[in-house]
Amino acid sequence: MIREHVGLEGGRAYDIVIGEGLLEQVGGMLGELGVSEASRHLVITDANVQAAGYLEKVIASMAAAGYVAEVYVIPPGESSKSLPLAGEALAFAYQCGLDRRSAVLALGGGVVGDFAGFVAATYMRGVAFVQLPTSLLAHDSAVGGKVAVNLPQAKNIIGAFHQPLCVVYDTTALQTLSLREMRSGVSEAIKHGAIRDRDLFFWIEQHQEGLLANDSSLMSELLARSCRIKAQVVAEDETEQGVRAILNFGHTLGHAVEVLAGTYTHGEAVAIGMVAAADLSVRLGLCAAEEAVLVERAMVACGLPTLIPNELDEAELIESMRKDKKAAGGTLTFVLLREIGRVEIVEDVPESAVRDVIRARREG
Ligand SMILES: NC(=O)c1ccc[n+]([C@@H]2O[C@H](COP(=O)([O-])OP(=O)(O)OC[C@H]3O[C@@H](n4cnc5c(N)ncnc54)[C@H](O)[C@@H]3O)[C@@H](O)[C@H]2O)c1
Ligand SMILES: O=C(O)C(=O)C[C@@H](O)[C@H](O)[C@H](O)COP(=O)(O)O
Numbered sequence: 001m002i003r004e005h006v007g008l009e010g011g012r013a014y015d016i017v018i019g020e021g022l023l024e025q026v027g028g029m030l031g032e033l034g035v036s037e038a039s040r041h042l043v044i045t046d047a048n049v050q051a052a053g054y055l056e057k058v059i060a061s062m063a064a065a066g067y068v069a070e071v072y073v074i075p076p077g078e079s080s081k082s083l084p085l086a087g088e089a090l091a092f093a094y095q096c097g098l099d100r101r102s103a104v105l106a107l108g109g110g111v112v113g114d115f116a117g118f119v120a121a122t123y124m125r126g127v128a129f130v131q132l133p134t135s136l137l138a139h140d141s142a143v144g145g146k147v148a149v150n151l152p153q154a155k156n157i158i159g160a161f162h163q164p165l166c167v168v169y170d171t172t173a174l175q176t177l178s179l180r181e182m183r184s185g186v187s188e189a190i191k192h193g194a195i196r197d198r199d200l201f202f203w204i205e206q207h208q209e210g211l212l213a214n215d216s217s218l219m220s221e222l223l224a225r226s227c228r229i230k231a232q233v234v235a236e237d238e239t240e241q242g243v244r245a246i247l248n249f250g251h252t253l254g255h256a257v258e259v260l261a262g263t264y265t266h267g268e269a270v271a272i273g274m275v276a277a278a279d280l281s282v283r284l285g286l287c288a289a290e291e292a293v294l295v296e297r298a299m300v301a302c303g304l305p306t307l308i309p310n311e312l313d314e315a316e317l318i319e320s321m322r323k324d325k326k327a328a329g330g331t332l333t334f335v336l337l338r339e340i341g342r343v344e345i346v347e348d349v350p351e352s353a354v355r356d357v358i359r360a361r362r363e364g
């Protein structure tokens, strides 16, 4: 078992526990975290994760430890991150009699984590929550306390910073993940390498075959190293007053592509966004062209997309990016590459440079 730590102040520090068979131990872990046995608790998951058998394990483990668990199952997919569905989940929590000592458990990928975290952050002005990530991408989403639902036209617009009590990462769950979702998760790990750890970046490219095949020792190393970077950045700037925005590398364009196309996974869209951000960095004279080539090479090696679909309108992409959460006053803000392992946040990027990059990155 591996333990990483998110070193926050004010009683909000927590551990990320990574290992095999942890879902069967959730009940005992809740006891160690001081979760009350007197209150009812809510496990939120999606239908795919339920069908794969993980919900049963959590419920059995909680029951064995004396916990009463209610269950709320959402449809799989990004469209579940909506305010109306969150409202229904909140009403369900109330109807079940959850109280201020109740905990919400998020069992699933990033969609479930963001959604359930939002429910936990808003129910009775905030109750405890525990992340039980089941996708590879969720090594990113489960850590750091960004919880949110979407507007139809923009991602994560309605949300909060609400840290979990613990992240319990059962790596056996990754066995049922599709190759596409494994690749999508690798994309955010490449991001962690690109922003803070050059060695990790090249290690992922070198070991992509074993990682995508879910080799257990490689996977444990990936999760530990990638979560460690995420935890460090979050501990430096919990609510994104500054440096935390580097975790948004690839997301300015990535979020625009994800929303406007509606056909890419989050990790795929961010992969396109990272390659484009690297191109932009070269165009603005911030980084050597060879570094951008290496970013693209890593994405291709991991089977991730690198081109912007032709059907996405340039003006709509720009408009969406001007409304990105990092942007103030409608300017274009990007996290740009200095070299692999080092990035910087650049505000007020000229629109002409962004348009040039979009045109050069179009599908053939
Ligand atoms: N809060 C954050 O810091 C943060 C960070 C990164 C991404 N995100 C968000 O996370 C979301 C993407 O997360 P995701 O890629 O995990 O998507 P997801 O939650 O939709 O999961 C991907 C697919 O895999 C299925 N699945 C999950 N675990 C499975 C398992 N063990 N076996 C079989 N199927 C499984 C899901 O049902 C879904 O169909 C996006 O909404 C993104 O905005 C948030
Ligand atoms: O934790 C963060 O901070 C991140 O930016 C991580 C991102 O990978 C993630 O997609 C996050 O949800 C994006 O946040 P947003 O504020 O750009 O919506």
Ligand SMILES: [Zn+2]
Residues within 6 Å of the ligand: 140, 188, 251, 266, 270
């Ligand atoms: Zn992301």
